[in-house]
Amino acid sequence: MSWELIEHLEARFPEVEPFPRGEPSSAEEPPAHKHDAAKAPVHHVPGAVVPAGRLLEICHALRDEAPFLLDYCSFVTGVDRPEAGQIEVVYHLFSMIAHHELLLKVRVPRDDPRVPSVSGIWSAANWHERETYDLFGIAFDGHPDLRRIMMTDDWVGHPLRKDYVYEDPQWLVDLVTQRRHEAGSS
C-alpha cells in the first residue's frame, strides 16, 4: 500500500523524487548481511525526496488530502552527509486512520541548512525540530520556539554532525584547574 502512496504523491507533485525501490530479495539469494558492499541502498520504508521550497505545501496536502491523511508525525531528524556537503532532514509521517507510513527527506547544504518548520502542521514536530536544530544545527524557519533542547543554551557546535569534536566547556576547564590548584596548595 505504502509504495502506492508514493505514486499518488508523485502524481500530485511531479517535483518529488521517490526513493529507489529495492528489488524484492528471492529465496535463492544469500542472506542480506552477506551482501555486496557496492549494491545500491535499499529503502525499506517508502518515501521521497522533497525540495525545501515546496515542503510546507506538500506537508499540508499529505495531512489533509485523501488518500494520504498522514495525521501523525513520528519524528523529525537529520542524517549528516559530509562527502555530499549536505544534511538530510528526515520526516516520518504516519496515518492513524489508514495505518500507512511515509518518509520525507529534504536535502539542505551543510554550510547554511535551512528548512521551513512543519510544527504548524503537526504540533508534534515542535520538539523534534528543536532536537534536530540542537544536534545538527538546522534552522527551522517559522518555528515558534527554536532553542536548544538537549544541550545547554551556551553549547558550541552540533554533536551529531560527523565532524563534531567534543571539547570540555570552558567552565569545566576552569573548575578543574581551580580544584587542582586548591588540592596542590593545601
Next chain:
Amino acid sequence: MALRTEELMLNMGPQHPSTHGVLRLLITLDGENIVDAKPYIGYLHSSVEKMMEQRTYLQNVALADRGLDYLTALANEEAYLLAVERLGGIEAPPRARWIRTLMLELQRISSHLVWLGTWGNDLGATTVFLYCFRERERMMDLFEQATGGRLHYVYFRPGGVAQDLPAGWTDRVLEFCDEFPGHLQEYNDLLTGNPIFLARVQGVGVLSKDAAVGMGACGPVARASGVPFDVRKAFPYEAYGEVEFDVPTHDAGDCFARYLVRMEEMRQSVRIVRQAIERLPDGEVRTKVPVAVKLPRGEIYARTESPRGDLGVYLVSEGADRPYRLKVRAPSFANLYALSEMMRGWKVADVIAILGTADIVLSDVDR
C-alpha cells in the same frame, strides 16, 4: 478597590521526587490555576545515538539496553534488533521469537508495576507502592534466572536470544501468572475503593483525541484518549501476529482512563505470556550471525510497542559493521511534549497526578 494580581512562575525540579529523574517543569500559575507548564529536559542527555555510530551492531545491544529507558531494557533491545535484523535479513528461529514475545510481555508488566507503585506513592497511597514492588521483585528474580540480569539484561542478540530458558522456569512464570490477577485486584481495591484517590484522578488532566494525535502522544496515553492504535496489532513483530489479546482503549482521556488502560494492559500481558508458554516451540534459540556483522546499505524504520508507547528505531547503514546513523524515536519524549496540554487549566495540586500518568522515564526522554 481592585486587587493587583500577577502570574506566578513556579519551578518544579530539576530535583524533585515526583519527576522520577531529572526534569524541570516551569509552571505559570494564575492563583491556583495552571496557565502553562513548560518542561525543560536534557539533564540526562548522553547522546546514545552518537555513541552507537562508533560501536558494532553487537556492542550496541548493550547500549540500547542501558542508554534508553532503564525500566524496559528488553523493549529497547527489541526495537534496536528489529531494525538490525530486518535490514540485514537475519531471521530468528521460532523458539527465539516466542521467547522474546514472552519476555517483552513480562517486561511490560514489570514496567507498569513500577509506574503504578510510584504513581500511587506520589498521590499518597504508599501501600500500593509496597505491594507493586513485592510482585516486581518476583519478576526481577524470574528475569535474573533466565537472563542473568535484573535491570539490564542484554539477552536479545542479533538472530535470537543469548541462551535458552533454564529448566523449570516456565513453570515458575505460570505460577506467577496464576497469582498475578489476584494481586491486580488487590491494587484496584486499594485505589478505586478510595474516594480521595478517585477525586484526584477522575476527570483530571484530560487530553482530547485530536490533541493526542496532533501532539504525537503514543502508547497507553494515546489509547486512554481514544486512539485505538497498538503497534503489536497494526505491525506485528515477533510472535504478536499469532497470539490473541485485546487492546484496551478509553474515551475519557483523563488520569483515571490512563490508569484503567494500563491496568487492563497488564491483564492482557498475562494472557499473552500464557499463550507464549503454551505454544513455545522446541529448537534452536539463535541463528548463526557473524560477531562483526555487516549490514547492507539501506535504511529502515522499525517500530515496536514498548510499555511506554511507540518506540521506533530509524537505522541508516552504509555497509559497515556499525550504524551510519541511528535515531531512536522515544515514546517518553513524545508523551512529555503532550504533557503541557494535559496540564493547562488544572490546579497546581493536580500537577503530580497528571505527570504520573504520562509515565515518562527521563533517560528515555533525553537519551
